[in-house]
Amino acid sequence: MTDLFNDLPAPDVDWYPDWLAPAPAERMLARLIDEVQWRQDTMGTPAGRVALPRLTAWQGEPDAVYIYSGIRNVPEPWTPAVAELKAAAEATSGARFNSVLLNRYRSGADSMGWHADREPELGRQPVIASVSLGVARTFDLRHNKTGVVQSFSLKGGSLLVMKGDTQAEWRHRVPKQPRVSGERINLTFRWVTPRQPG
Ligand SMILES: O=C(O)CCC(=O)C(=O)O
Numbered sequence: 460m461t462d463l464f465n466d467l468p469a470p471d472v473d474w475y476p477d478w479l480a481p482a483p484a485e486r487m488l489a490r491l492i493d494e495v496q497w498r499q500d501t502m503g504t505p506a507g508r509v510a511l512p513r514l515t516a517w518q519g520e521p522d523a524v525y526i527y528s529g530i531r532n533v534p535e536p537w538t539p540a541v542a543e544l545k546a547a548a549e550a551t552s553g554a555r556f557n558s559v560l561l562n563r564y565r566s567g568a569d570s571m572g573w574h575a576d577r578e579p580e581l582g583r584q585p586v587i588a589s590v591s592l593g594v595a596r597t598f599d600l601r602h603n604k605t606g607v608v609q610s611f612s613l614k615g616g617s618l619l620v621m622k623g624d625t626q627a628e629w630r631h632r633v634p635k636q637p638r639v640s641g642e643r644i645n646l647t648f649r650w651v652t653p654r655q656p657g
């Protein structure tokens with residue numbers, strides 16, 4: 460989207476900084492740490508396989524299969540706290556979700572590099588609801604064509620809904636912040652088009 464008056468590009472997002480009150484957000488963080496089966500995944504690099512700088516989990520409907528780096532990922536079933544957040548994110552965004560990627564940043568040393576969520580199974584203009592719990596971390600969105608960066612402080616209890624051309628026209632990241640010691644969990648709820656068998 461382009462603003463008529465300053466013609467700086469702006470991402471198509473809805474921002475709810477105080478989506479959850481502090482006490483429920485704290486309880487939700489503790490429940491997720493406890494109930495989710497957190498995994499230490501690796502990624503292939505020219506130098507071999509290296510650990511991702513964060514823990515991850517993938518939950519959703521059994522048919523929400525995600526092909527990632529040639530691997531067919533079947534989600535784990537919804538756990539109770541995640542299912543509650545999914546229902547709340549659907550109510551606020553007006554969209555439906557059949558899967559969620561969970562990322563657990565153990566400290567400011569954990570991070571996620573520049574990327575867009577534009578796998579074919581997400582469709583052309585995906586609605587992605589991003590729920591944050593725990594310490595605030597910087598979230599940068601960078602416009603592909605102009606390099607314009609818009610930064611958010613994704614604090615605990617906030618919801619950022621990305622939609623429209625946000626994935627097509629922007630990349631995003633969670634940079635390392637060495638002075639941050641606390642933990643953060645982020646959930647990105649998505650709709651994955653179920654694959655036809657074969
Ligand atoms: O942790 C975040 O805020 C971003 C997570 C993200 O970009 C993703 O799961 O694709």
Ligand SMILES: [Fe+2]
Binds near residue numbers: 574647
């Ligand atoms: Fe992402």
